[in-house]
Amino acid sequence: xxxxxxxxxxxxxxxxxxxxxxxxxxxxxxxxxxxxxxxxxxxxxxxxxxxxxxxxxxxxxxxxxxxxxxxxxxxxxxxxxxxxxxxxxxxxxxxxxxxxxxxxxxxxxxxxxxxxxxxxxxxxxxxxxxxxxxxxxxxxxxxxxxxxxxxxxxxxxxxxxxxxxxxxxxxxxxxxxxxxxxxxxxxxxxxxxxxxxxxxxxxxxxxxxxxxxxxxxxxxxxxxxxxxxxxxxxxxxxxxxxxxxxxxxxxxxxxxxxxxxx
Amino acid sequence: xxxxxxxxxxxxxxxxxxxxxxxxxxxxxxxxxxxxxxxxxxxxxxxxxxxxxxxxxxxxxxxxxxxxxxxxxxxxxxxxxxxxxxxxxxxxxxxxxxxxxxxxxxxxxxxxxxxxxxxxxxxxxxxxxxxxxxxxxxxxxxxxxxxxxxxxxxxxxxxxxxxxxxxxxxxxxxxxxxxxxxxxxxxxxxxxxxxxxxxxxxxxxxxxxxxxxxxxxxxxxxxxxxxxxxxxxxxxxxxxxxxxxxxxx
Numbered sequence: 027x028x029x030x031x032x033x034x035x036x037x038x039x040x041x042x043x044x045x046x047x048x049x050x051x052x053x054x055x056x057x058x059x060x061x062x063x064x065x066x067x068x069x070x071x072x073x074x075x076x077x078x079x080x081x082x083x084x085x086x087x088x089x090x091x092x093x094x095x096x097x098x099x100x101x102x103x104x105x106x107x108x109x110x111x112x113x114x115x116x117x118x119x120x121x122x123x124x125x126x127x128x129x130x131x132x133x134x135x136x137x138x139x140x141x142x143x144x145x146x147x148x149x150x151x152x153x154x155x156x157x158x159x160x161x162x163x164x165x166x167x168x169x170x171x172x173x174x175x176x177x178x179x180x181x182x183x184x185x186x187x188x189x190x191x192x193x194x195x196x197x198x199x200x201x202x203x204x205x206x207x208x209x210x211x212x213x214x215x216x217x218x219x220x221x222x223x224x225x226x227x228x229x230x231x232x233x234x235x236x237x238x239x240x241x242x243x244x245x246x247x248x249x250x251x252x253x254x255x256x257x258x259x260x261x262x263x264x265x266x267x268x269x270x271x272x273x274x275x276x277x278x279x280x281x282x283x284x285x286x287x288x
Numbered sequence: 289x290x291x292x293x294x295x296x297x298x299x300x301x302x303x304x305x306x307x308x309x310x311x312x313x314x315x316x317x318x319x320x321x322x323x324x325x326x327x328x329x330x331x332x333x334x335x336x337x338x339x340x341x342x343x344x345x346x347x348x349x350x351x352x353x354x355x356x357x358x359x360x361x362x363x364x365x366x367x368x369x370x371x372x373x374x375x376x377x378x379x380x381x382x383x384x385x386x387x388x389x390x391x392x393x394x395x396x397x398x399x400x401x402x403x404x405x406x407x408x409x410x411x412x413x414x415x416x417x418x419x420x421x422x423x424x425x426x427x428x429x430x431x432x433x434x435x436x437x438x439x440x441x442x443x444x445x446x447x448x449x450x451x452x453x454x455x456x457x458x459x460x461x462x463x464x465x466x467x468x469x470x471x472x473x474x475x476x477x478x479x480x481x482x483x484x485x486x487x488x489x490x491x492x493x494x495x496x497x498x499x500x501x502x503x504x505x506x507x508x509x510x511x512x513x514x515x516x517x518x519x520x521x522x523x524x525x526x527x528x529x530x531x532x533x534x535x536x537x
Binding site: 099103109 | 290293294297298300301304305308309372373374375376377378379380381382383537
């Protein structure tokens with residue numbers, strides 16, 4: 027089995043809207059693979075299905091050899107994920123968040139301790155392990171989520187816009203950790219990002235997704251025509267119009283919380 | 289085995305959050321204490337002619353109130369977990385939905401019982417005296433009441449998109465259940481329609497049971513109170529687990 031991800035005509039429909047449209051994709055083990063596309067292209071829906079939190083309308087997919095519908099529990103054991111929206115418990119410390127995570131993935135108390143320590147060191151948060159997460163900055167929270175995603179040594183790591191809203195220093199730091207893990211632990215990484223030049227530098231291959239379909243897939247160097255940047259390829263293939271995405275209640279709520287806190 | 293660890297760690301999370309939220313604990317003690325102090329003292333004089341002690345009469349009712357209010361709220365907190373994202377973290381973990389609900393219910397029940405225990409510990413200072421021999425039976429009722437209402441809270445939360453409906457549930461479900469439970473008035477000699485409503489209210493059996501255990505006088509036999517409440521508890525646990533699983537699969 028050489029594929030970390032295999033999808034076969036994977037489809038998700040919400041009423042009239044087809045978010046992911048008969049998408050077939052293969053990602054080899056050990057790749058860093060970028061999913062690029064405008065807002066609402068279906069990237070997050072695709073990842074949600076691969077992570078077993080969303081049932082496909084039709085089609086099939088395997089993650090690390092396990093079927094996402096029939097073998098959900100095995101899929102879950104094999105993946106780590108950093109969601110687009112934060113998913114930490116703010117009222118707990120970093121250490122407690124990781125400890126809960128380890129327990130949910132069936133790690134023994136000793137393993138939990140050792141792995142929490144090493145993943146916190148990877149993202150350079152070990153000194154702050156006993157602070158409540160609500161006192162963390164945005165970048166620190168993101169790093170903590172990445173540490174958590176790695177903690178149970180997943181075969182496949184999904185990163186859904188892990189660097190959104192972060193400064194260049196923190197972004198570079200996060201990408202360096204991702205590269206390091208990919209190199210040292212052979213973790214397959216599937217990431218989405220709007221920072222196209224970063225994807226260009228980081229990913230062995232990228233797929234440009236639009237309206238639920240892959241419009242181009244391959245090594246960034248192969249997709250570029252002479253003198254073109256990957257961002258130009260992206261715009262050439264997906265057009266210049268601005269896409270609207272329907273806000274979930276979560277996003278609305280967050281916007282409201284932010285307004286309050288100002 | 290890992291399911292058991294998962295339940296335990298989710299239970300522990302509820303406890304950690306509970307002890308961190310000191311202002312929430314203090315806030316939750318206000319209303320029951322005022323009920324006891326003002327309503328209890330105020331109406332004690334009206335009762336005094338009959339040889340009863342009103343403060344002692346409502347004390348088990350106030351314990352029931354604390355249990356139900358905090359249990360329903362902690363069940364409904366699932367909505368906040370969803371909105372703030374932590375629920376997703378739990379949902380992608382390799383554990384069953386049932387374990388998630390069980391951890392939530394046990395955690396919520398434990399924190400509700402702790403809140404009720406704080407009120408109970410304060411009651412002797414207000415002149416309420418309990419049969420210490422009935423503590424174990426009272427504890428059993430407390431466990432059933434809190435488990436049942438966390439389950440109900442989770443069931444309601446699974447049907448709601450956000451916290452806007454919280455006040456609606458509190459004012460139109462939880463408050464009537466409290467007033468109809470016989471927490472504040474005796475169940476005998478009620479007009480027929482009211483009597484029927486009190487007998488439909490599951491909290492009635494919890495409060496009557498606690499009253500029997502703690503003060504020695506109850507409207508119904510122990511086994512009726514215990515049996516009805518245990519059935520209700522099982523049903524709410526199942527309903528919470530079912531609706532939560534349906535919502536999140």
